[in-house]
Amino acid sequence: MNDFRFALRQLRKSPGFTALAIITLALGIGVNSAIFALVNGVVLRPMVPLRPAEVVNIFTARQNTNHDYRQFSHTEYRDLRENGGDLFTHLAALEFAVAGIGRDHEMRRSFAFLTSENFFSLMGVQPLRGRFYTAEECRPNANVSVVVASYAFWKRMGGRNDFVGSNLQINGQPYTVIGITPDGFSGVSALVAPDIWLPLGVHSHLGSAFADSESLHDLAEPKNYALNLTARLRPGLTIETAKARVAPLTQRFNAIQPSNAEGARDLQLHEPSRFSISTSPEDDGPVTLIGTLLMGMAGAVLLIASLNLANMLLARGTARSKEIALRLAVGASRWRIVRQLLCEGLLLAICGGLVGLVISVWCNDLLLHSLARLLGSTSFSFVVKLRPDLTVLGVTFLFCLIATLLFSLGPALKATRADLVSDLKQQIGEPARIGRFNRFFAARHISVMAQIALSFMLLFSAGLFFRGALKASGLNPGFVAAGDLVTEMDFSLIKKDPAEARRLIFEAVRRARDLPGVRTAALGTMLPYGNFTNSRRIMSMRETLPSDPKAPDPGAGALFTATTPGYFDAIGVKLLRGRDFTQAEAETKNTPRVAIIDDEMAKKIFPNMEAVGQHIRYTQPPKDGSPNDLLVVGVVSGHRHDVQNDTLNRRLFVPLAQGYNGNVYLHVRLATKDRRAVAAFIPTMRQTLRTIDPDLPILSIEPFVDLTEKSVGLWIVRLGALLFGVFGAIALLLAVVGVYGVKAYAVACRTREIGIRMALGAHRRDIFALIMRQGAIQTALAVTIGLLFSLAAGRVLARILYQVSPSDPFALVISGALLTAAAMLACFFPARRATHVEPLKALRTE
Amino acid sequence: MQQMITTSLTSNQPAQTSATNGSTPLIRLTDLSKIFITDEVETHAVSGVHLDVRDGEYVSIAGPSGCGKTTLLSILGLLDTPSEGSYELKGTEVANLSFADRARIRNREIGFIFQSFNLIGDLTVYENVELPLTYRGSSANERKSAVMGALERVGMIHRARHLPGQLSGGQQQRVAVARALAGKPAILLADEPTGNLDSRNGEAVMDLLKELHGAGATICMVTHDERFARHAERAVHLLDGQIVEDRLAA
Numbered sequence A: 001m002n003d004f005r006f007a008l009r010q011l012r013k014s015p016g017f018t019a020l021a022i023i024t025l026a027l028g029i030g031v032n033s034a035i036f037a038l039v040n041g042v043v044l045r046p047m048v049p050l051r052p053a054e055v056v057n058i059f060t061a062r063q064n065t066n067h068d069y070r071q072f073s074h075t076e077y078r079d080l081r082e083n084g085g086d087l088f089t090h091l092a093a094l095e096f097a098v099a100g101i102g103r104d105h106e107m108r109r110s111f112a113f114l115t116s117e118n119f120f121s122l123m124g125v126q127p128l129r130g131r132f133y134t135a136e137e138c139r140p141n142a143n144v145s146v147v148v149a150s151y152a153f154w155k156r157m158g159g160r161n162d163f164v165g166s167n168l169q170i171n172g173q174p175y176t177v178i179g180i181t182p183d184g185f186s187g188v189s190a191l192v193a194p195d196i197w198l199p200l201g202v203h204s205h206l207g208s209a210f211a212d213s214e215s216l217h218d219l220a221e222p223k224n225y226a227l228n229l230t231a232r233l234r235p236g237l238t239i240e241t242a243k244a245r246v247a248p249l250t251q252r253f254n255a256i257q258p259s260n261a262e263g264a265r266d267l268q269l270h271e272p273s274r275f276s277i278s279t280s281p282e283d284d285g286p287v288t289l290i291g292t293l294l295m296g297m298a299g300a301v302l303l304i305a306s307l308n309l310a311n312m313l314l315a316r317g318t319a320r321s322k323e324i325a326l327r328l329a330v331g332a333s334r335w336r337i338v339r340q341l342l343c344e345g346l347l348l349a350i351c352g353g354l355v356g357l358v359i360s361v362w363c364n365d366l367l368l369h370s371l372a373r374l375l376g377s378t379s380f381s382f383v384v385k386l387r388p389d390l391t392v393l394g395v396t397f398l399f400c401l402i403a404t405l406l407f408s409l410g411p412a413l414k415a416t417r418a419d420l421v422s423d424l425k426q427q428i429g430e431p432a433r434i435g436r437f438n439r440f441f442a443a444r445h446i447s448v449m450a451q452i453a454l455s456f457m458l459l460f461s462a463g464l465f466f467r468g469a470l471k472a473s474g475l476n477p478g479f480v481a482a483g484d485l486v487t488e489m490d491f492s493l494i495k496k497d498p499a500e501a502r503r504l505i506f507e508a509v510r511r512a513r514d515l516p517g518v519r520t521a522a523l524g525t526m527l528p529y530g531n532f533t534n535s536r537r538i539m540s541m542r543e544t545l546p547s548d549p550k551a552p553d554p555g556a557g558a559l560f561t562a563t564t565p566g567y568f569d570a571i572g573v574k575l576l577r578g579r580d581f582t583q584a585e586a587e588t589k590n591t592p593r594v595a596i597i598d599d600e601m602a603k604k605i606f607p608n609m610e611a612v613g614q615h616i617r618y619t620q621p622p623k624d625g626s627p628n629d630l631l632v633v634g635v636v637s638g639h640r641h642d643v644q645n646d647t648l649n650r651r652l653f654v655p656l657a658q659g660y661n662g663n664v665y666l667h668v669r670l671a672t673k674d675r676r677a678v679a680a681f682i683p684t685m686r687q688t689l690r691t692i693d694p695d696l697p698i699l700s701i702e703p704f705v706d707l708t709e710k711s712v713g714l715w716i717v718r719l720g721a722l723l724f725g726v727f728g729a730i731a732l733l734l735a736v737v738g739v740y741g742v743k744a745y746a747v748a749c750r751t752r753e754i755g756i757r758m759a760l761g762a763h764r765r766d767i768f769a770l771i772m773r774q775g776a777i778q779t780a781l782a783v784t785i786g787l788l789f790s791l792a793a794g795r796v797l798a799r800i801l802y803q804v805s806p807s808d809p810f811a812l813v814i815s816g817a818l819l820t821a822a823a824m825l826a827c828f829f830p831a832r833r834a835t836h837v838e839p840l841k842a843l844r845t846e
Numbered sequence B: 001m002q003q004m005i006t007t008s009l010t011s012n013q014p015a016q017t018s019a020t021n022g023s024t025p026l027i028r029l030t031d032l033s034k035i036f037i038t039d040e041v042e043t044h045a046v047s048g049v050h051l052d053v054r055d056g057e058y059v060s061i062a063g064p065s066g067c068g069k070t071t072l073l074s075i076l077g078l079l080d081t082p083s084e085g086s087y088e089l090k091g092t093e094v095a096n097l098s099f100a101d102r103a104r105i106r107n108r109e110i111g112f113i114f115q116s117f118n119l120i121g122d123l124t125v126y127e128n129v130e131l132p133l134t135y136r137g138s139s140a141n142e143r144k145s146a147v148m149g150a151l152e153r154v155g156m157i158h159r160a161r162h163l164p165g166q167l168s169g170g171q172q173q174r175v176a177v178a179r180a181l182a183g184k185p186a187i188l189l190a191d192e193p194t195g196n197l198d199s200r201n202g203e204a205v206m207d208l209l210k211e212l213h214g215a216g217a218t219i220c221m222v223t224h225d226e227r228f229a230r231h232a233e234r235a236v237h238l239l240d241g242q243i244v245e246d247r248l249a250a
């Protein structure tokens, strides 16, 4: 404690140094604690309240090479639940749905989970208020209109005490709120949470938004595969041991399959994904990798900050060596003095850590804000919390300790190793036995070179991400977003009769088209760069379905969009060959089945052939029994669905009547491409739609360019650029300050030498060159080492880079040049100061 | 003006022959003063000094501490500029030259020997001696022969690869003398060259200077040690910045 009091006095004695040290540390530690809070919130924090390791997701896939997954029927679920006792203590069923909550204009499309009653006990949560639903309420077709609200939703609705027991309008029907889940409970997802939880029994009542709205509604129907399964393993079982014991259950599962099933199926156990809500297993690896990389980069920043501070302390140690020698001379043990110096270091680190923590909280708030704005238009509630909890505080303290050891142990040991005799009769200037080589590789120069090398690596990484972000922004999506005003409506939310809904849709298209200033209007069921994806697998009629169930699936996967005539004009895609759909095809189901594909798809399934006039079919026949034979009437130019490249990119279009689902996007192409003019058209658009039917389920009206800007893929690429850019900027700043500090100190130490050289006839330019030359050689060496670091970092980053080579020469040259210029600039001022040394004064300091 | 000096220097050797020559002195100070102003206090470090130094002379400057010896020597060595008066070096006025011109003259005409040696710790003995030559752009061969010659004269050739820190004080001062010689300057300026040495090493350095003088070098040496002052052929006594005595040795 005494040590600390003395340390405090020491630090107060030199406020300039203390402030600089604290800022340096605050940057280094702040970055780390911000990133750690992010990683903790997203990757580490356990989501399942009770023994999370026991919770697994169960999937079923055909035993062929494609592993095509499907969900489970309620019959299958019941059977597995009854017979899985060897493996599970609980088996819960879960259906993902989207529901419109509220009335008319206040309607919000929300994420909803339909679950079996045991889902909550499986997860180990108790209701915060009220109760969860019962087994009876979860029986298929029970249709008891009760709902459990999430904590966040309850708060958003005003957090009233009488909320439980009140009525909630869901998809146009009244539901009674019976309970509220605890704060932060989101099932297994670490990112997004549903607003409401519903008993499985309301399935048919609600309609499912992920399936065709006209598909089966009866949960008891054996071929209605709508359920995802989550289980809690028996105590003592791990996911690996459980996998080894799943065979009997698999056998049973295959035994209850209907006779016309397409081959044997597997039951698979997977760790639940924290990041995606999906009906097939998802790999969390990439996100975890990104987290690890971010921590690594943040660690490099902390290392730079620590090296920087170590240099400051080395310089201070030299200045204090007389004091230290005196203490040693009067009998203080070396350990005591080291302890004293470490105390000073720790005190600095903790002050820096506190400031850093404030910075990190502030930064993360900004980040969350940006995320919330991005997701505001979608149906998800965001659950990531980045407020520092005990873990974050603890880890930040750990960073402080690490930093202290990094920056103050070395200088402390060096300061106390001092030669007593020579320090007591301390000569200013250089110690006696030192060569040029030794000086070049003095600890402070090594440290500054390491800083430059690490900064190079961080700058280069930032450069790679910036290149990616630029590419992503400048990407030609293949459609023309400018001038297109998009209205999203979801008829499944108001439970309109499909025929009536279609009538309204066509009315809306017709009215929109007639508005002044509108070139054309049309509608599609999926939005490029949107957040939802529908896909179907199709094949040429010329091919036959393979009889071997283990054979790979034929044909190709396609992004599936149902459209009205004029859709391609409206979004700015070219019709290359053939024709568009006719109004009759779009409006009535009984016309001959036709399809339009894009040229990517045409090349894939009709290589060396004219696709127009060919016939195609779905590999999975339509569930409603409609004919599975489509005539290709047109081929359009390809266009992107996402910023990311690895997603599906071939397309299939059918007339609206043949692929209607409640969620539609009305594209209105205006005569102008100016974003503001397009935005100014929104009130007209809203007014027009209102006059058709005041209850139209309008979710949003926005210029298409705004929607593409909100693309999650784009946001991620830009976030990467931002994060790495911040790292790079901090690293550059610290390195420049470091170089400057060391050079300024070196010049101060060499004042006498400079005086001698001047007395011997050195010109100012000789002195300037002397200092700059050393800086240049050190920078060159450091940049060379940094180049190696950078290439290594690029290789590690390769997996998450966006269309940039991991050794992108442009980024390499720019970051290298930037760093070299900055380092030389940092040398420039001390070098110039050196030329102003007065030889007489320098020589007099004896 | 500087051109004249440079050209006159090309043939320069501390010439023995001109010592008795009655023409222009090597150095001529006329009514030279140096006033330091600190905190509104004026210190007349040097006031109204007249001094001629001829080629080949060995002048010792003595006087109590603070009387202005070092200041005078600094002005002679063009490390400092006089406040008033004139300083002619080889017949050329050098009192008010620019920094760059003074640097050039220091490099070519002046050899410094300091009390505290002032060798550069990072550089070897050889490199230290070479230093003045590097600032005048001599070729590597010229430098090498000049450095070796100078080291030879002070008997330090066997230590050429050593660092100054590895030498004794006397040896370091001999290296410093070699460095002052290497550029073949018009005059050697030594400020208490024995001040940091024990008497035996001090003697050795004084003997070395005497030997150099014998070979024709012009030397101005500050000392307050009477014994060493006797080595010189001419003794100047300073008191409060003024010359109070200027006599030829017996």
Ligand SMILES: Nc1ncnc2c1ncn2[C@@H]1O[C@H](COP(=O)(O)OP(=O)(O)O)[C@@H](O)[C@H]1O
Residues within 6 Å of the ligand: B036, B037, B038, B043, B044, B045, B064, B065, B066, B067, B068, B069, B070, B071, B072
């Ligand atoms: N840079 C300076 N500023 C102010 N006063 C100075 C400076 N240099 C020397 N002096 C003063 O000038 C006087 C002569 O100093 P100096 O030439 O060093 O004497 P010496 O070498 O004979 O001991 C002293 O009084 C000294 O304090």
Ligand SMILES: [Mg+2]
Residues within 6 Å of the ligand: B069, B070
């Ligand atoms: Mg003196």
